[in-house]
Structures are given as C-alpha cells and as structure tokens.
C-alpha cells in the first residue's frame with residue numbers, strides 16, 4: 275500500500291500529492307534527505323525509491339526526468355551503474371531535457387561516449403512526439419501501477435524455485451502445470467527410475483526404441499524429441515540445441531510478453547505430449563508419429579494465444595511468427611459431396627502447411643474466393659468421407675496462391 279502511495283506521490287495531480295511534493299522534494303526535484311516532522315514520510319521515502327527503480331519513462335521533453343537517477347535508457351538508472359562518492363552525487367542534478375533539443379537528441383560527444391560505455395544507445399531510444407514525459411510501471415503492459423504486480427516483483431515472498439514463474443500463468447493449464455511440477459521434482463516413473471526401485475524390466479526408449487529410457491534421453495537427447503525441439507525452435511526463430519527444461523523455457527527472453535507466453539505454453543505442452551506419446555506406447559502399444567505431436571502442440575499453442583493477456587511487439591521477427599490461416603469449403607452440385615480445406619501462410623505469403631478433409635453431402639453449395647483454401651477444399655471433395663490429410667509446406671497440387679500486396683477481384 276505504501277508503494278501505491280509512492281506511485282501517487284510521483285504522478286498524481288491531486289492537491290494532496292502536489293502538497294507532499296512541495297514539502298518533501300527539494301528544488302532540484304530530489305527527495306529531501308534531512309529530517310522532516312512527518313508520520314508517513316520515513317516509510318513513504320523508501321517506497322518511492324522502490325517505485326522509481328521499477329518504473330521507466332516514455333520520454334517527451336525530458337524536463338521531468340532525472341538524467342542520473344531515473345531509469346530512462348536501460349533497466350537501471352545511471353546512478354546505480356557508476357561507483358561515485360555520495361558527496362559528488364549531490365552535485366549531479368541534470369535533467370534529461372539538457373540533451374534533448376526540439377524533440378531530437380542533442381547530447382555532446384562526451385555524454386554519448388559515457389552513455390555508450392553504460393550500454394545506452396541514444397539512437398535506439400524513440401522520443402515521444404508530444405513534450406510530455408510519462409512514467410510507466412515496468413511490470414504491466416499498460417504501464418499502470420498495480421498492487422498485485424508490485425507484490426509479485428518486490429515482495430520477499432517471491433518464489434524461490436525457478437519454474438514457478440513459468441507455470442504460474444494463465445496460459446498454462448492446471449494439468450500441464452502439475453505435470454511440470456512432477457518433472458521438476460524428478461518424480462516421473464521413467465524406466466531407469468523403476469529399475470533403481472528394484473523392478474526387473476528391460477528398458478527401451480518408447481520413441482526411438484534404441485536407447486535406455488531416462489528423463490534426459492526421453493525429453494532432450496532422443497532423436498525424435500530433438501526433431502520436435504528443432505522444429506519449434508525454427509518456428510520461433512530461436513537457437514536450437516536444447517538440453518534441459520530451464521534453459522529451453524528461458525530462451526524466450528528477447529521475445530515480447532505475448533510470445534513468451536506462447537513459447538512457455540509450447541515448451542511445457544511438448545514435454546507433456548512426449549510423455550503422453552511414451553505412455554501410449556508403453557501401456558497400449560500405440561505409436562504416436564512426430565507429426566501427430568507437432569499437430570497437437572500447434573493446437574495447444576493456439577489455445578495459449580487465446581488465453582494470453584499480453585501484447586506482442588509490432589516488428590518483423592514477431593509478425594513472422596504469427597501465421598495467417600485461410601479456410602474454406604466447397605461442394606459438388608447443390609446437394610453434392612463436400613470438402614473443407616485450410617491453408618496456413620506466414621507474413622511473407624509462404625505456405626507453411628495445409629489440411630483437407632472429405633465431408634458428407636451438404637445442402638448448400640458455396641465457394642470461397644481464396645484460391646489456396648479453395649484448392650485445398652477441392653482436394654477434400656475427392657477424399658472418402660471423414661478422411662483427413664495434412665501437408666507440411668506447400669503440396670504440389672496447390673498451384674495457385676494469393677501473392678502479398680496484390681488486389682484480387684471476384685466475379686460471380
């Protein structure tokens with residue numbers, strides 16, 4: 275609650291906030307360091323420092339931003355990056371507006387060099403088109419302070435285990451979270467574990483059938499699992515070669531919060547699906563194909579995308595991960611046999627995959643204007659009822675697809 279008061283102290287325009295700022299800030303806008311007779315100030319002062327450390331700025335004129343003590347160019351204020359005695363700091367009172375002129379950076383070369391040494395590249399920081407400086411809370415996509423996120427990011431009750439932030443998410447279903455808990459506690463009944471417990475069995479990996487089964491092999495070293503990891507890494511344009519759950523989950527750090535959500539859902543669901551495939555073979559003798567696991571992973575990713583409340587970055591890398599889905603259906607004759615078709619294409623228009631299915635007779639006849647979906651649906655008409663075929667990449671019969679940035683007209 276003190277942090278909420280601290281956020282309001284820094285940002286509110288209510289009379290009480292203006293009064294407190296006038297009383298407790300000096301003329302340079304810094305917190306007073308000497309004693310002030312107040313019942314709340316001692317606690318509030320500490321909360322304000324914490325709020326500042328967890329805030330960033332959308333920079334306008336820079337008049338409200340402390341060059342040294344505010345986080346404006348990186349996650350840490352320059353104050354925290356330099357080791358300078360306190361008696362020198364008190365003379366460092368520059369505002370960021372001193373290196374901004376007419377809405378563009380105008381820092382002297384020495385300042386640019388200093389900032390470069392601290393990892394701050396001014397050319398990479400975009401200035402707000404208005405003159406207004408806006409303080410944003412780092413941990414919420416909308417930039418507004420919330421007690422919930424403040425508690426999560428500053429409380430000493432923060433989780434002590436590395437996997438908790440990955441499983442405690444809206445996009446992770448409870449059964450996937452509890453399965454992850456079992457993996458992280460080494461409590462899966464893999465065959466090496468059963469042998470250690472005294473069972474006399476012959477161990478064989480259910481996926482490749484030529485190695486002993488243990489968790490490391492099944493999830494990370496098995497050629498079948500590796501193929502799935504390489505596939506998902508290429509979809510997200512990440513470096514493949516994963517060897518354990520922790521580094522795999524953490525490899526999404528450079529992605530937006532939205533894609534991080536999807537990545538963690540993809541990783542945890544793939545691990546779960548590998549285990550399901552292993553169990554199907556061990557207990558039922560049924561063998562799942564790699565394509566089957568990939569297809570079910572994509573369904574899980576689609577569901578996670580629907581559950582995520584976060585935003586994606588509007589850049590080429592992230593947009594290229596999003597896929598356009600075209601779908602359509604076609605029937606032969608007014609009450610003839612029908613088929614449906616779906617094509618998935620990326621931002622460049624390349625066909626990533628295609629699905630087609632034969633349907634029974636339908637009472638309405640309609641076609642789609644989308645060429646690729648139409649061709650896929652036509653293919654479905656020739657399939658026996660209920661049969662479904664999937665293709666990775668562009669199949670040979672898909673001769674016509676819409677080109678990006680071209681207008682198409684439909685004549686009836």
Ligand SMILES: [Zn+2]
Pocket residue numbers: 479480481482483484485491492495496497498
């Ligand atoms: Zn294997």
